[in-house]
Amino acid sequence: MWFKLALTLFSRELRRGELTIIFAAIALAVLTVFSLSSVTERIRLNIEQKSADFIAADRRLASNHPLDDAFIIEANKLGLETARQMFFDSMLFANDELVLGSIKAVSEGYPLRGVVTLKDGFDQADYEVRGVPLRGNVWLSEGLFYSLGLAIGDKVEIGAGIFRASKILVNEPDAPFFSLAGNKRVLLNYADIEATQAVQPGSRVFYRMLFAGEEAALADYYGWLKPQMRDNQRWQGIKDRQSPLGENLERSERFLLLAGLFGIMLAAVAMAVSAKRYCERQYDPVAMMKTLGGSRATIRNIFLLHLCMVTLFSVTIGLAIGYVLQAVATDYLANFMDAQLPQAGFKPWVLAITIGVVCALMFSLKPLLDLFDIPPLRVLRRNLGDKLAVSRVHMALSISTIFVLMWFFSGELKTTLLLFGGTAILMLVLFGVSRLLFSAGRKLGLSPGSSWSLAIATLQKRANANAVQLISFALAIKLMLFLFVLKNDLISDWQMQVPEDAPNAFLINISEPEVTSIESFFVQNDISHADFYPVFRGRANALNGEKYARSASKQEGEEQDEGAAEGAGRELNLTWMTKLPEGNEVIEGTWFDPTSEKLEVSISKGMAEGMNIKIGDRLTFLVNEQSFEASVTSLRSVDWGSLKPNFVMIFNPMVAGRFPVTYFTAAQFSEGDEKTVSQLLRDHPTVSMIDIKSRLEQAQSMIAQVSLAISFVLAIVLTSGALVLISQVQASLAERMQEIVILRTLGARGRLIKLATLYEFLLLGALAGFVAALVSDVTLLIIQRELFEVEGKLHPYIWILGPTSGALFVATIGYFMVANTMRQNTQGLLRKLA
Structure with missing residues (x-):
């Protein structure tokens, strides 16, 4: 019985648009999380893949003694690509010259990642290859050709072996960032080691195995390998490499992580606001159902089913839109960077679905429980139940949920606490400031009948509602300012650490x-x-x-x-x-x-x-x-x-x-x-x-990719902020209709009402933007020092940008939302209110 009634009501709610807000909020949360996590994950994987070029593999195993063949056999079983390396020093002899060279012997398959750069002559252009010297051949760095007086194709003795110097070695992907070998490098085929007779018992030799493949296979392989590793053997990835490249990779991931967290935060706010508003709009229907004999259990089942159906539909729609959005964004980024971005895998799907379901459940739970407690007498006394509108329990539950979701997404407690703490301070400051200003609104002594007086009186009348709106507006503006500074200042500061005049x-x-x-x-x-x-x-x-x-x-x-x-x-x-x-x-x-x-x-x-x-x-x-x-x-x-x-x-x-x-x-x-x-x-x-030119280019490539990713996130956050603002303004439309009817009845002209509404949104936006700018700057100062370990600085220009952009942003969208309402005649508004 209740199931049929629930479906009928659900169909009617859809047609009336009552479920639009909560549907859009969940879909917004899902598409925001999915698109942001997909784009940032794909760019992160691309950066890691390019960074892997600089160790010629995804992982490598280093040792001071020979490595067991079983290591290669097991890696091949797991589908990993492998290669061997051996490093030793040996004398090179040619044209009566004797020079100590640094020999790197490499097996077939090298390099697993990246390319080797060669030249066919001193005045020839260099080119890239993936491969190793043919047996009987060696590739020598240019300095060795000069030191030994060699020409391309000449013979050179290495130990007991005689080899043809066939190419000039310009660069290897895993060349040491700083090595005393410098330009005395030799690339030798691994099969030719024996011919040199340079590796004898007691020789100072260093060994490596290279591995490349899927992350899951690499993790499984390391799980097998770890118990067998000796203390003097090291398993390394690009993050383990002690160089500016490893530091830049870590820093780029922090930028991308911050960008993703902003999307999570804004999506969660949109859901919390919308869920609360939807439940408030159901107070009257619930009171009517109770008057007609509906039991609490029946009402509970009906609305829980509605929530499940809305969640299912909105998550599906959010995933579909998010997939299209991230595909368009990554195609643009791939074309811009002239690179093929790798697929993100299942992580964005899991994150988006989990966050969508958790948001729907946690942000709707307390408002739904309040909804079930609405008294039947509300049909006669419309103010009964209004005290449930502001619930400290719902606020605490929402805040806790946002924190857990951010922690779940980032996996870093410190980063989450910094952003969450900054947002919490923003909310507390804004709530106190808004109540103080709005409660003092009527003491300003403005002339009766002026638009400013009417705007301030309206703000004072809805002090609680405006305080909540102000927090939502300020949070959206804060995230936009945060990303704006992140892209234009912090990225620039990062880039300044690799200045144009840096040595190469x-x-x-x-x-x-x-x-x-x-x-x-x-x-x-x-x-x-x-x-x-x-x-x-x-x-x-x-x-x-x-x-x-x-x-x-x-x-x-x-x-x-x-x-x-x-x-x-x-x-x-x-x-x-x-x-x-x-x-x-x-x-x-x-x-x-x-x-x-x-x-x-x-x-x-x-x-x-x-x-x-x-x-x-x-x-x-x-x-x-x-x-x-x-x-x-x-x-x-x-x-x-x-x-x-x-x-x-x-x-x-x-x-x-x-x-x-x-x-x-x-x-x-x-x-x-x-x-x-x-x-x-x-x-x-x-x-x-x-x-080190190639290292500089890699660092600049990381900066460019992260900057592009944050530009995309900024566009998403701007859109999401607009949707949060729209949902907040839409929530107050019914009350605004009543005010317009009353003002028109009292003889107020249309121009007075329009200007008062515009001034109201300007004041809200300017105040939200000013507080958001101050809190953002303090939070950015802490983040610069704690997360990026650079000297923090304030950004005074956003103290002006915040109020200005906030006023324009809120006023433009807010006025647009209520413009249609103000254009309707009084009779039409009364009909809608009835």
Whole structure:
């Protein structure tokens, strides 16, 4: 019986449009979440895939000893692509010249991600390939050709083997970001290792296995591999790589995460407002049903069925529209970036459906329970039940649900708390300010009959409703301002960390006599360059007299000294300076005292935390066979993302002259400097050059993609904000009709009513925009420092942009919504109200 009645009422509600608001809100939540999560996920996957090019794989396993063949066999079973690498140093001999080269032997299939860049001649254009040298051939970096006096096709001896130098090696995808090998690199076919006879028992050899494939298969493989890995073997992805690239990838994901969270927040607000409004509009029908004998159980079943049907239809429609929207957006982004964006998988579907259902249930639950408690006497006394309109329980439930949904979407409690806390502060400030202003509205003393007086009186009359509206407007404006600043300021700040004048090449292994010659070469050819830094290799061996743990050989059955502290685990590039380098900031202690005659050292914050070093500690260093001690006088923050020369440990000049050093600098070469670079390397064959141009391009590509994604999110949020505003204004249409009828009856002219309505929305929008701007700026300041670890700054221009855009946005949409109502005659309005 009730089921048939429920279907009849549902059909009637659909025709009357009573379910339109809640239907649109759920669909809005679903399509917003689906489209935003799809676009941001696809761009994130694209960034990760491009970043994977820089390790030539999706994952890699590194080891100091040979890796078991079973690792490859199991990976192939899971459908993963694999390749092997072996690294060792060996002497190269040709034309009576002998040079130490860094050999990388690679198997078939390399690279699994990215490409190798080659040249067929010194003056030839470079090109990209995916493959390895043929057996009996090697690809040499340009510096080796100069050092050995080779021409393309000449023979070169590597160990006991003789090979044909067939190509000039310009770049490999997994070339080290900074390596003393520089331009003395050799790419060798893995099958030719034996021919060199360079790898003997006791040789210093480094091994890698590369893996590429689906994330699920990689996760399954790592689950199998992890129990079998030794302590000195490392499983790495691009995020594990300690370089500016890994930092940029992490930062880009944070930007995309913030963008997605804004969509979640706005969709949830739209649903909360709409669910409450829909239930309020059912008070009279429920009272009528109870008067005619309808039981509470029957009414409950009817409206719960309505909610289920609306949820099902709206989720389906939201998914369909969201799918079309994200397809259009990603096609545009793919064409703009000239890239094929990968599919997002099931995550956006699961997120959208879950959030749509949870929103429908949690935001409707308390209003529905209130709806079932409406007394039958409401048919006679229309104000009965109105006290249920503002429910603290519903508000608390809605706020808790929004927080849980944001946490569920982000998976990061800190990020969620920052955004949620900023929004909560906005709501509290706005509610207090709005009540204070609206309650004081009649004390302003404006002249009777003026549009401003009528607007302020209307605001004061609906103080509670306007406070809720103001919070909704301010939240929408806050999210828009937030995204606007995120795109135009934070992205720009990020981009500024890779400035146009950033160096695109490092020059290392410069001897002291060559410094003056190379500096003169730079000046003559107008090449921008950094200072020349002395560099020597050394190891931090002990802290306050206690030795760091020595690396133990698991292959020889040694065990780690559990009582010793963990050191850096490797030799470091060390230098000395008198002035604090650019991009560094002393955060604890003091920079070197020029009058001090003691050995002092400054350490980067990250290294100090990893080695548990504090100001005043004494570090013992081992350089070659010489040991010396230095006091820690300062800890520095280092901007590694700037791509400028940086060091984890810097000594004062008292260390100068103790050890032989080479010099290191950075330079910026232009597009047409290829011949200039070749001449430099010919004149200085022992100098090594590291080209980081491709790394710079990758960083800029990430920034461009994230900026485009946020532009799309901003468009979605703007649309969603407009829909939230429309639903809020629509909720007050009935009350506005009553006011218009009363004002016309009292003789008010149409112009007075129109201007009063316009001023009302202008005041609401300006106030919402002003508070939203202030709260947004404070929240952005915290986010800059806590999430992106950059120096925070305020953005005063949004204090003007907020009120201005808020007033125009709310007034335009609000006035448009009520314009049709004001155009109707009094008789028509009375008929609608009846």
